[in-house]
Amino acid sequence: QVQLVESGGGLVQAGGSLRLSCAASGRTLSYYTVDWFRQPPGKEREFVAAFSRDGTGTHYANSVLGRFTISRDNAKNTIYLQMNSLKPEDTAVYYCAASSSPRFGARGFYDYWGQGTQVTVSS
Numbered sequence: 001q002v003q004l005v006e007s008g009g010g011l012v013q014a015g016g017s018l019r020l021s022c023a024a025s026g027r028t029l030s031y032y033t034v035d036w037f038r039q040p041p042g043k044e045r046e047f048v049a050a051f052s053r054d055g056t057g058t059h060y061a062n063s064v065l066g067r068f069t070i071s072r073d074n075a076k077n078t079i080y081l082q083m084n085s086l087k088p089e090d091t092a093v094y095y096c097a098a099s100s101s102p103r104f105g106a107r108g109f110y111d112y113w114g115q116g117t118q119v120t121v122s123s
């Protein structure tokens with residue numbers, strides 16, 4: 001079992017920044033990889049950012065490339081999403097999700113989900 005708790009969401013003006021955190025507990029992160037998704041109002045949940053399964057890099061949705069950065073602190077079992085140059089279209093509930101699959105990006109590859117944290121970007 002893995003428990004995931006997101007934090008750091010809030011209301012921010014366009015152009016601003018936020019850093020989301022995902023605290024993981026339970027089975028070690030050496031077995032699972034934790035990535036980020038979001039669900040805009042009235043839309044499907046979508047992939048945002050992921051770690052390469054071979055540990056060599058990261059992957060991002062085109063809509064956030066160059067603005068968002070995923071990182072992790074293994075000693076703290078915490079995964080971060082730094083979000084810069086925020087736009088109103090980034091408004092969504094942001095989720096972290098844990099996967100034991102060698103693949104990423106599709107919801108079916110993920111075993112555990114957090115409860116989500118709301119990010120609202122005003123214009």
